[in-house]
């Protein structure tokens with residue numbers, strides 16, 4: 001991506017305008033200059049600018065005060081501010097008003113050049129053209145991959161009958177949504193859909209939860225309570241994490257499925273069970289049967305119609321659609337509306353998603369809530385994946401700083417003996433040592449540049465400059481220095 005753009009430089013000091021404009025032109029940018037707020041406003045009206053670089057104190061106004069209105073009129077315009085008022089208050093205010101970067105005067109032209117390149121790259125970021133999400137009838141099960149088409153085919157076969165369905169799939173693949181879809185699209189849709197997660201309630205309470213109990217049935221049973229079977233009457237009972245059901249409860253459930261009736265805990269009351277059973281598990285139930293942890297007869301009773309929900313990595317082509325869906329949903333919930341660029345889509349598509357759709361949903365919401373950019377790029381996605389505790393794909397594990405540095409030095413000595421006395425010794429050795437040192441510290445601090453700089457004992461801006469010079473891509477953590 002070209003990092004050259006149209007830059008507007010504003011300063012009332014003509015010497016600074018000249019020097020800055022010359023430096024930016026040398027980097028290939030097209031530069032216009034202005035000496036006052038009035039000139040700045042005229043230039044903004046006349047031309048398209050990718051980046052605004054402005055001083056704070058101008059003869060007819062304050063550069064910082066202009067920023068909110070300028071950004072509103074030119075959404076996404078990065079503004080780089082430089083100022084001789086080098087106070088913390090100015091720096092904080094620059095961030096508050098939405099400046100892209102703040103450089104205290106006097107500044108290094110290289111640092112300015114780097115900030116401008118970053119700003120142009122941000123400006124040029126194009127949102128990827130994500131597929132539209134069609135709102136279908138019933139619950140929003142998103143996905144057009146062949147693997148999801150197969151799931152839809154099975155759902156379509158069972159909605160109008162009462163066959164027991166066993167949904168399998170990894171955690172977060174959407175098993176509960178599938179169960180809900182079976183309910184919502186079938187004749188029981190006007191009756192309750194009741195879910196019970198076997199893994200979420202104490203084992204000794206599962207039977208009482210399922211079948212209800214009479215007053216005084218056990219210590220603490222102060223009143224008669226209807227169980228899930230009763231609550232779901234006429235509707236659907238979703239038994240989640242069925243693999244965690246204790247043996248006693250399995251035996252009772254099997255009896256209910258065979259007889260169509262159940263008795264409450266502690267009571268002689270027999271109630272007809274008018275529910276459709278849909279069960280789900282992320283465990284291998286057949287293997288649990290083999291090891292004696294799940295009743296074989298119950299397994300066959302439940303597994304009348306199996307539905308296998310694919311892991312997200314088995315249907316990567318659905319990822320852009322789902323990403324779009326979750327960004328839309330986040331915006332509907334009042335979070336800022338964000339888009340992602342092509343690089344971000346590529347990162348999302350190549351990630352393995354151990355937490356499946358749930359993980360993608362959480363990531364999109366987190367990005368919508370926390371990112372300052374309107375269009376999110378691949379580096380930001382990698383960082384967010386790294387922060388979420390998952391391994392950052394492009395970041396090598398911390399190899400141990402000493403080992404990394406030693407390996408570099410050995411490489412110079414062994415592979416390139418010539419460079420040891422060719423007059424570039426200092427730069428070569430320092431350069432070779434610096435890279436693994438910075439990479440190792442960044443890896444150790446999950447890509448957080450502020451923490452890595454602190455640990456190295458160098459200024460964050462110095463670190464940023466070195467990253468740029470050495471061409472080190474930061475894959476995990478945050479670049480903006482926030483903690």
Ligand SMILES: Nc1ncnc2c1ncn2[C@@H]1O[C@H](COP(=O)(O)OP(=O)(O)OP(=O)(O)O)[C@@H](O)[C@H]1O
Pocket residue numbers: 140141142143169170171172173174175176177178240282357358361
């Ligand atoms: N195909 C999909 N389309 C839209 N949203 C989905 C899809 N699949 C999953 N989700 C969303 O992902 C989250 C997890 O889905 P769900 O709870 O159904 O997964 P699960 O397989 O039942 O997980 P667990 O095994 O951990 O209970 C939910 O917020 C759900 O809305």
